[in-house]
Amino acid sequence: MNNEEIKTNLAKLFECKTDFTVTQTGKKSSKVNGFYKPATCEIFLHNKNFTSTNELMYTAVHEFTHHVLTTEKGVKTTKCHSGIFWAIFYDFLDKAIELGFYTRNRSDETKALIDSALQLQKTIIETQKQLGEIIAKLYDSCKTNGERIEDVIEHDLQITRNKAKEYIRLEKTDCTNSEMAKAVTAKDVMIQQAAQKAADEGKTVEQVKAIAKQKPNVDDDLGKKAKVTDNGLESPEKLLREKERLKRTIEQLNNRLVLVEEVLNSMTGNGK
Numbered sequence: 001m002n003n004e005e006i007k008t009n010l011a012k013l014f015e016c017k018t019d020f021t022v023t024q025t026g027k028k029s030s031k032v033n034g035f036y037k038p039a040t041c042e043i044f045l046h047n048k049n050f051t052s053t054n055e056l057m058y059t060a061v062h063e064f065t066h067h068v069l070t071t072e073k074g075v076k077t078t079k080c081h082s083g084i085f086w087a088i089f090y091d092f093l094d095k096a097i098e099l100g101f102y103t104r105n106r107s108d109e110t111k112a113l114i115d116s117a118l119q120l121q122k123t124i125i126e127t128q129k130q131l132g133e134i135i136a137k138l139y140d141s142c143k144t145n146g147e148r149i150e151d152v153i154e155h156d157l158q159i160t161r162n163k164a165k166e167y168i169r170l171e172k173t174d175c176t177n178s179e180m181a182k183a184v185t186a187k188d189v190m191i192q193q194a195a196q197k198a199a200d201e202g203k204t205v206e207q208v209k210a211i212a213k214q215k216p217n218v219d220d221d222l223g224k225k226a227k228v229t230d231n232g233l234e235s236p237e238k239l240l241r242e243k244e245r246l247k248r249t250i251e252q253l254n255n256r257l258v259l260v261e262e263v264l265n266s267m268t269g270n271g272k
Contacts, residue, residue: 001053006045009057009101010064013092018071022060033059036066043067057102058093065089087210090203125170125181132171135164183208 007022020041028048043063096102142149173181184195195212
Protein backbone atom coordinates (compact mmCIF):
# COMPACT_ATOMS: atom_id res chain seq x y z
CA MET A 1 0.00 0.00 0.00
CA ASN A 2 1.52 3.34 -1.03
CA ASN A 3 1.26 6.71 0.68
CA GLU A 4 -1.64 7.99 -1.42
CA GLU A 5 -3.65 4.81 -0.87
CA ILE A 6 -3.18 5.13 2.88
CA LYS A 7 -4.22 8.79 2.76
CA THR A 8 -7.30 7.98 0.65
CA ASN A 9 -8.41 5.43 3.21
CA LEU A 10 -7.85 7.79 6.13
CA ALA A 11 -9.76 10.60 4.40
CA LYS A 12 -12.84 8.35 4.40
CA LEU A 13 -12.89 8.38 8.19
CA PHE A 14 -13.36 12.13 8.61
CA GLU A 15 -13.75 15.09 6.29
CA CYS A 16 -10.83 17.28 7.33
CA LYS A 17 -10.80 21.00 6.72
CA THR A 18 -7.01 20.94 6.80
CA ASP A 19 -5.11 18.76 4.36
CA PHE A 20 -2.47 16.29 5.52
CA THR A 21 0.23 14.09 4.04
CA VAL A 22 1.29 10.50 4.68
CA THR A 23 4.90 9.36 4.39
CA GLN A 24 6.25 5.87 4.87
CA THR A 25 9.80 6.38 6.08
CA GLY A 26 11.15 3.03 4.89
CA LYS A 27 12.77 2.71 8.31
CA LYS A 28 12.48 0.55 11.40
CA SER A 29 12.24 2.20 14.83
CA SER A 30 12.51 0.62 18.27
CA LYS A 31 10.86 3.67 19.88
CA VAL A 32 7.71 4.47 17.88
CA ASN A 33 5.71 3.00 15.01
CA GLY A 34 4.86 6.43 13.68
CA PHE A 35 4.40 10.08 14.60
CA TYR A 36 2.48 13.20 13.64
CA LYS A 37 3.93 16.68 13.06
CA PRO A 38 1.17 19.20 13.89
CA ALA A 39 3.12 22.18 12.49
CA THR A 40 3.19 20.69 8.99
CA CYS A 41 0.24 18.25 9.26
CA GLU A 42 2.46 15.32 8.30
CA ILE A 43 1.91 11.69 9.26
CA PHE A 44 5.05 9.56 9.29
CA LEU A 45 4.91 5.76 9.43
CA HIS A 46 7.93 3.56 10.13
CA ASN A 47 6.64 0.86 7.81
CA LYS A 48 9.59 -1.48 8.42
CA ASN A 49 8.11 -2.04 11.91
CA PHE A 50 5.13 -3.89 10.43
CA THR A 51 4.67 -7.35 9.00
CA SER A 52 1.16 -6.71 7.64
CA THR A 53 -0.93 -3.95 6.08
CA ASN A 54 -3.34 -4.34 8.99
CA GLU A 55 -0.65 -3.34 11.50
CA LEU A 56 0.32 -0.40 9.28
CA MET A 57 -3.27 0.86 9.06
CA TYR A 58 -3.71 0.65 12.84
CA THR A 59 -0.83 3.09 13.32
CA ALA A 60 -1.99 5.23 10.39
CA VAL A 61 -5.43 5.63 11.99
CA HIS A 62 -3.74 6.45 15.30
CA GLU A 63 -1.69 9.29 13.78
CA PHE A 64 -4.68 10.47 11.74
CA THR A 65 -6.61 10.85 15.01
CA HIS A 66 -3.91 13.27 16.20
CA HIS A 67 -4.39 15.25 12.98
CA VAL A 68 -8.16 15.49 13.43
CA LEU A 69 -7.93 16.54 17.08
CA THR A 70 -5.20 19.08 16.32
CA THR A 71 -6.84 20.71 13.30
CA GLU A 72 -10.49 20.43 14.35
CA LYS A 73 -10.25 20.93 18.13
CA GLY A 74 -7.00 22.78 18.66
CA VAL A 75 -5.49 19.97 20.70
CA LYS A 76 -1.71 20.20 20.91
CA THR A 77 0.75 17.88 22.62
CA THR A 78 0.44 18.61 26.35
CA LYS A 79 -1.82 15.60 26.79
CA CYS A 80 -1.83 13.91 23.41
CA HIS A 81 -3.34 10.60 24.53
CA SER A 82 -6.32 11.73 26.60
CA GLY A 83 -9.45 9.68 27.12
CA ILE A 84 -11.22 11.49 24.28
CA PHE A 85 -8.29 10.67 21.98
CA TRP A 86 -8.76 6.94 22.54
CA ALA A 87 -12.53 7.21 22.20
CA ILE A 88 -12.25 8.95 18.81
CA PHE A 89 -9.42 6.65 17.71
CA TYR A 90 -11.54 3.56 18.30
CA ASP A 91 -14.53 5.20 16.63
CA PHE A 92 -12.30 5.69 13.57
CA LEU A 93 -10.98 2.13 13.85
CA ASP A 94 -14.55 0.75 13.95
CA LYS A 95 -15.34 2.78 10.85
CA ALA A 96 -12.18 1.49 9.14
CA ILE A 97 -13.46 -2.05 9.76
CA GLU A 98 -16.81 -1.16 8.19
CA LEU A 99 -15.00 0.31 5.18
CA GLY A 100 -12.84 -2.79 4.84
CA PHE A 101 -9.30 -1.46 5.26
CA TYR A 102 -8.78 -2.76 8.80
CA THR A 103 -9.74 -6.13 10.26
CA ARG A 104 -9.88 -7.73 13.70
CA ASN A 105 -8.85 -11.25 12.83
CA ARG A 106 -7.70 -13.32 15.82
CA SER A 107 -5.67 -16.52 15.67
CA ASP A 108 -6.98 -19.66 17.41
CA GLU A 109 -4.28 -19.30 20.08
CA THR A 110 -5.22 -15.67 20.74
CA LYS A 111 -8.94 -16.55 20.82
CA ALA A 112 -8.32 -19.22 23.44
CA LEU A 113 -6.36 -16.79 25.62
CA ILE A 114 -9.07 -14.12 25.21
CA ASP A 115 -11.73 -16.62 26.33
CA SER A 116 -9.66 -17.49 29.41
CA ALA A 117 -9.15 -13.81 30.27
CA LEU A 118 -12.87 -13.03 29.84
CA GLN A 119 -13.85 -15.94 32.06
CA LEU A 120 -11.44 -14.78 34.73
CA GLN A 121 -12.79 -11.21 34.45
CA LYS A 122 -16.30 -12.59 34.92
CA THR A 123 -15.25 -14.52 38.03
CA ILE A 124 -13.53 -11.45 39.48
CA ILE A 125 -16.52 -9.15 38.91
CA GLU A 126 -18.93 -11.69 40.42
CA THR A 127 -16.74 -11.88 43.52
CA GLN A 128 -16.54 -8.07 43.70
CA LYS A 129 -20.32 -7.84 43.41
CA GLN A 130 -20.68 -10.28 46.31
CA LEU A 131 -18.31 -8.09 48.30
CA GLY A 132 -20.40 -5.04 47.39
CA GLU A 133 -23.52 -6.78 48.67
CA ILE A 134 -21.83 -7.58 51.99
CA ILE A 135 -20.53 -4.01 52.36
CA ALA A 136 -24.03 -2.66 51.75
CA LYS A 137 -25.26 -4.92 54.59
CA LEU A 138 -22.41 -3.63 56.76
CA TYR A 139 -23.79 -0.10 56.41
CA ASP A 140 -27.13 -1.28 57.78
CA SER A 141 -25.50 -3.34 60.54
CA CYS A 142 -23.32 -0.47 61.72
CA LYS A 143 -26.29 1.90 61.73
CA THR A 144 -28.37 -0.55 63.77
CA ASN A 145 -25.59 -1.32 66.26
CA GLY A 146 -24.24 2.20 66.69
CA GLU A 147 -20.90 1.51 65.02
CA ARG A 148 -18.97 3.81 62.69
CA ILE A 149 -19.05 2.32 59.20
CA GLU A 150 -16.07 4.46 58.20
CA ASP A 151 -13.95 2.81 60.90
CA VAL A 152 -15.11 -0.65 59.85
CA ILE A 153 -14.27 0.00 56.19
CA GLU A 154 -10.89 1.62 56.71
CA HIS A 155 -9.65 -0.36 59.73
CA ASP A 156 -11.32 -3.77 59.60
CA LEU A 157 -11.62 -4.17 55.82
CA GLN A 158 -8.47 -2.09 55.14
CA ILE A 159 -9.92 -0.42 52.04
CA THR A 160 -10.87 3.18 51.30
CA ARG A 161 -14.44 4.44 51.56
CA ASN A 162 -14.41 5.29 47.86
CA LYS A 163 -13.44 1.71 47.06
CA ALA A 164 -16.24 0.42 49.27
CA LYS A 165 -18.78 2.58 47.42
CA GLU A 166 -17.36 1.36 44.11
CA TYR A 167 -18.01 -2.26 45.14
CA ILE A 168 -21.58 -1.35 46.10
CA ARG A 169 -22.14 0.31 42.70
CA LEU A 170 -20.72 -2.76 40.95
CA GLU A 171 -23.32 -4.95 42.62
CA LYS A 172 -26.02 -3.05 40.71
CA THR A 173 -24.47 -3.26 37.23
CA ASP A 174 -24.62 -5.81 34.42
CA CYS A 175 -21.00 -5.33 33.34
CA THR A 176 -18.50 -8.16 33.23
CA ASN A 177 -15.47 -6.14 34.39
CA SER A 178 -14.97 -3.37 36.94
CA GLU A 179 -13.45 -0.84 34.52
CA MET A 180 -16.48 -1.01 32.25
CA ALA A 181 -18.82 -0.86 35.24
CA LYS A 182 -17.29 2.49 36.23
CA ALA A 183 -17.38 3.69 32.62
CA VAL A 184 -21.15 3.24 32.21
CA THR A 185 -21.97 5.33 35.29
CA ALA A 186 -24.03 8.41 34.37
CA LYS A 187 -26.58 10.55 36.20
CA ASP A 188 -28.97 10.66 33.27
CA VAL A 189 -30.83 7.35 32.83
CA MET A 190 -30.99 7.53 29.03
CA ILE A 191 -27.30 8.30 28.73
CA GLN A 192 -26.45 5.44 31.09
CA GLN A 193 -28.59 3.12 28.96
CA ALA A 194 -26.76 4.31 25.84
CA ALA A 195 -23.40 3.70 27.56
CA GLN A 196 -24.48 0.22 28.64
CA LYS A 197 -25.65 -0.55 25.10
CA ALA A 198 -22.25 0.51 23.74
CA ALA A 199 -20.53 -1.72 26.29
CA ASP A 200 -22.73 -4.65 25.31
CA GLU A 201 -21.85 -4.04 21.65
CA GLY A 202 -18.14 -4.42 22.42
CA LYS A 203 -17.02 -0.79 22.50
CA THR A 204 -13.87 0.08 24.45
CA VAL A 205 -13.86 1.57 27.95
CA GLU A 206 -12.91 5.03 26.61
CA GLN A 207 -15.66 4.93 23.95
CA VAL A 208 -18.20 4.10 26.65
CA LYS A 209 -16.80 6.80 28.95
CA ALA A 210 -17.21 9.37 26.16
CA ILE A 211 -20.89 8.41 25.84
CA ALA A 212 -21.41 8.48 29.61
CA LYS A 213 -19.89 11.99 29.79
CA GLN A 214 -22.40 13.39 27.32
CA LYS A 215 -24.86 15.95 28.61
CA PRO A 216 -28.59 15.50 28.05
CA ASN A 217 -30.22 18.01 25.73
CA VAL A 218 -33.95 18.49 25.41
CA ASP A 219 -35.23 18.22 21.85
CA ASP A 220 -38.84 19.26 21.19
CA ASP A 221 -39.58 16.36 18.85
CA LEU A 222 -37.42 13.58 20.22
CA GLY A 223 -37.38 14.34 23.95
CA LYS A 224 -34.03 13.82 25.61
CA LYS A 225 -31.09 13.14 23.40
CA ALA A 226 -27.38 13.17 24.07
CA LYS A 227 -25.37 16.22 23.15
CA VAL A 228 -21.70 15.38 22.75
CA THR A 229 -19.30 17.48 24.77
CA ASP A 230 -15.56 17.81 24.40
CA ASN A 231 -14.71 16.34 27.78
CA GLY A 232 -10.98 15.69 27.89
CA LEU A 233 -10.16 17.88 24.90
CA GLU A 234 -7.52 20.49 25.52
CA SER A 235 -8.92 23.50 23.72
CA PRO A 236 -6.97 26.78 23.46
CA GLU A 237 -9.28 28.30 26.09
CA LYS A 238 -8.63 25.44 28.49
CA LEU A 239 -4.89 25.67 27.96
CA LEU A 240 -4.92 29.44 28.57
CA ARG A 241 -6.71 28.87 31.88
CA GLU A 242 -4.14 26.25 32.81
CA LYS A 243 -1.34 28.64 31.82
CA GLU A 244 -2.68 31.32 34.18
CA ARG A 245 -3.08 28.79 36.97
CA LEU A 246 0.49 27.57 36.49
CA LYS A 247 1.81 31.15 36.51
CA ARG A 248 0.09 31.76 39.86
CA THR A 249 1.48 28.51 41.23
CA ILE A 250 5.01 29.39 40.09
CA GLU A 251 4.73 32.82 41.72
CA GLN A 252 3.60 31.25 45.00
CA LEU A 253 6.45 28.73 44.87
CA ASN A 254 8.99 31.47 44.18
CA ASN A 255 7.71 33.43 47.19
CA ARG A 256 7.98 30.29 49.30
CA LEU A 257 11.51 29.68 48.01
CA VAL A 258 12.61 33.19 49.05
CA LEU A 259 11.14 32.66 52.53
CA VAL A 260 12.83 29.28 52.94
CA GLU A 261 16.18 30.70 51.84
CA GLU A 262 15.87 33.57 54.36
CA VAL A 263 15.05 31.17 57.19
CA LEU A 264 17.94 28.88 56.23
CA ASN A 265 20.33 31.84 56.11
CA SER A 266 19.25 33.00 59.54
CA MET A 267 19.67 29.47 60.95
CA THR A 268 23.10 28.89 59.42
CA GLY A 269 24.38 32.44 59.76
CA ASN A 270 25.10 32.68 56.05
CA GLY A 271 23.98 36.22 55.33
CA LYS A 272 24.01 37.57 51.81
